[in-house]
Amino acid sequence: MFDPAYISLKGALGETIIKQEVAAHNLANINTPGFEPNTFDEVLQKVIKREDKKITVEQEMDEISQNVLRYSSLVKLLSYKINTLKTIASQGRR
Numbered sequence: 167m168f169d170p171a172y173i174s175l176k177g178a179l180g181e182t183i184i185k186q187e188v189a190a191h192n193l194a195n196i197n198t199p200g201f202e203p204n205t206f207d208e209v210l211q212k213v214i215k216r217e218d219k220k221i222t223v224e225q226e227m228d229e230i231s232q233n234v235l236r237y238s239s240l241v242k243l244l245s246y247k248i249n250t251l252k253t254i255a256s257q258g259r260r
Contacts, residue, residue: 171247172247179241184209184210185229188209191204192204192226203221
């Protein structure tokens with residue numbers, strides 16, 4: 167029923183949600199002694215090691231801002247795609 171574009175958009179939305187969770191977790195723990203931040207790739211693959219684990223509030227806020235913009239764009243694209251499918255389906259009933 168759903169085409170590859172829909173499936174890709176849905177997957178990309180899932181990715182942005184995970185990135186947002188990782189950045190929020192890092193930011194929430196930025197002042198925790200001994201805390202080592204995670205990256206999306208570390209969460210996803212559990213194998214990538216970063217040499218410099220130091221983070222700043224600015225880095226994490228930038229990551230969150232970029233991710234919010236990406237998520238918003240993907241939601242708009244997905245909404246457009248769904249509305250297009252609704253239009254096609256309603257025209258088929260005529």
